[in-house]
Amino acid sequence: MLRGLRGASALRALRSTSRYASTSTSKLIETELSPSGVLTISFHNEKKLNAWTQSLMKQMAAEISAADTRDDVRGVVLTGSGAYYSAGVDLSGLLQPMMPSKLQTQLRDKNQFLFDMFINFSKPIGAAVNGPAIGAAVTTATLTDVLVAGERATFSVPFAKVGLPAEGCSSVTFAEWMGEANAERMLGVEGWVPTAEEARAAGFPIQDIVAGDNAAVVARAHELVEAQIATGGRSVDAAEVARRLKVNADESAKLANAVMSPRFLLAMRDFNQRKPSIARFFSVANATLPLWKPADITPVYAA
Numbered sequence: 001m002l003r004g005l006r007g008a009s010a011l012r013a014l015r016s017t018s019r020y021a022s023t024s025t026s027k028l029i030e031t032e033l034s035p036s037g038v039l040t041i042s043f044h045n046e047k048k049l050n051a052w053t054q055s056l057m058k059q060m061a062a063e064i065s066a067a068d069t070r071d072d073v074r075g076v077v078l079t080g081s082g083a084y085y086s087a088g089v090d091l092s093g094l095l096q097p098m099m100p101s102k103l104q105t106q107l108r109d110k111n112q113f114l115f116d117m118f119i120n121f122s123k124p125i126g127a128a129v130n131g132p133a134i135g136a137a138v139t140t141a142t143l144t145d146v147l148v149a150g151e152r153a154t155f156s157v158p159f160a161k162v163g164l165p166a167e168g169c170s171s172v173t174f175a176e177w178m179g180e181a182n183a184e185r186m187l188g189v190e191g192w193v194p195t196a197e198e199a200r201a202a203g204f205p206i207q208d209i210v211a212g213d214n215a216a217v218v219a220r221a222h223e224l225v226e227a228q229i230a231t232g233g234r235s236v237d238a239a240e241v242a243r244r245l246k247v248n249a250d251e252s253a254k255l256a257n258a259v260m261s262p263r264f265l266l267a268m269r270d271f272n273q274r275k276p277s278i279a280r281f282f283s284v285a286n287a288t289l290p291l292w293k294p295a296d297i298t299p300v301y302a303a
Contacts, residue, residue: 028056029063037074038222039067042081049087050080052136061117068122075225079128079218088135100260101294108256108297115168115248118143119241124228128221129153130214139168145235146224148208149196150217156193157186162271163263165254169247178203249299257296262286
């Protein structure tokens with residue numbers, strides 16, 4: 001069937017098989033301001049393991065942006081509701097039908113915006129990782145000043161398994177914190193998923209591991225964010241912020257280009273075997289790749 005597809009026909013086939021983008025507009029973020037001025041931002045998408053859908057990320061970005069300018073907010077703690085911290089970015093919401101070159105640019109820009117938001121935040125910020133964290137939920141947590149983990153927390157960055165490069169500055173920072181071998185174990189094909197204790201022992205930047213429920217993890221994160229507030233600001237200097245912004249720009253372009261590759265398309269086809277319509281989308285996309293693949297794009301650096 002696919003052999004006869006050419007140009008616009010191939011593009012129409014790709015569009016016709018994509019019917020899985022999230023359109024939910026329900027409230028997926030809850031906030032609470034403590035007397036000391038620390039704002040807790042909680043992910044509330046338990047049915048999807050607190051996955052970062054497009055709706056949730058928009059709400060999260062709005063809250064973080066507002067917190068950066070609110071006089072009554074002195075710091076922020078992010079956490080998840082229920083058993084998970086977050087299952088990471090919901091790719092199905094990103095891979096919507098559109099011209100491939102537009103999608104490629106959009107992926108680069110959205111990925112860069114997400115991590116720049118954490119890098120550029122002007123006030124102390126922490127992550128209370130109450131349970132399993134996956135993908136961008138892990139890498140954004142490492143861009144905060146305070147990372148507190150619950151005893152049930154695990155850290156998974158399965159980028160290589162789906163044919164994607166490292167993101168969230170992890171291509172650089174993981175090796176700096178844990179050494180090349182441990183970084184490769186997490187980011188490479190092994191896909192090592194350490195517990196909180198294993199991750200901290202390997203050098204992952206966890207300040208404390210807390211027994212008890214989610215509230216106990218959040219409370220400890222509040223204590224450490226308040227201590228960071230007392231120092232006068234973030235834990236990284238301007239030079240490190242600039243370095244991370246550049247690394248993020250480079251990684252974001254690489255990720256967008258990788259999405260237009262057989263490795264990613266076939267990995268996503270295999271990953272979605274229990275969802276035939278989604279698997280067929282990626283199968284068609286890979287079979288027709290030479291007809292629609294755009295040229296690689298380059299990073300966009302901060303002015």
